[in-house]
Amino acid sequence: MEFELRAVPKPKHKRFKPTAKQRGQISTEVYEAAVERSGGRCERCGEKRYLQCAHLIRRWKVEIETTVNDVAMLCGPSVNTGTCHNIIDFTRGGKEWAEEYRQKLYKRH
Ligand SMILES: [Zn+2]
Known part of the structure; x- marks a missing residue:
């Protein structure tokens, strides 16, 4: 079993509101929970x-931070046609599936 290796850089400056990129970042905790x-x-x-x-949602649509309900472990790589990613x-x-799956995840909690 193989998982994508991810390094999440720490933000350099404190911001009042995180940028879309920061909100879209998948923390180690979220990643491990998804796995x-x-x-x-x-x-x-x-x-x-x-x-x-x-x-499962566009990064810019994430309001505060990406939670485990906003992501899914999908077969990849995303650049290969036919993979779920x-x-x-x-x-x-696929986008419809992602949105429905996300709703389902949020309803479980
Ligand atoms: Zn798949």
């Missing part, structure tokens, strides 16, 4: 493949 929830399988197709932590980023049906 645990996925059980090592793609949360969309269920395949045990190379997984990436994908945003590619589908949710680039197809209408």
Whole structure:
């Protein structure tokens, strides 16, 4: 099982309101919670493949910070057509799935 290695740089300056990029950042805690929830399988197709932590919502739409309900472990890489990460980023049906899945995650808590 392989996971994308991510290094999240610390913001250099304190800001009153975090930028869209900062709000879209996936913290280690969120990443680990998503990995645990996925059980090592793609949360969309269920395949045990190379997984990436994908945003279910556009980064600029995140209000304060990205939570575990805003992301899903999906098979990737996103640049490859046919992977779930590619589908949710680039197809209408995939975006709808992402939005519905996100609603479902928020309802569980
Ligand atoms: Zn998949």
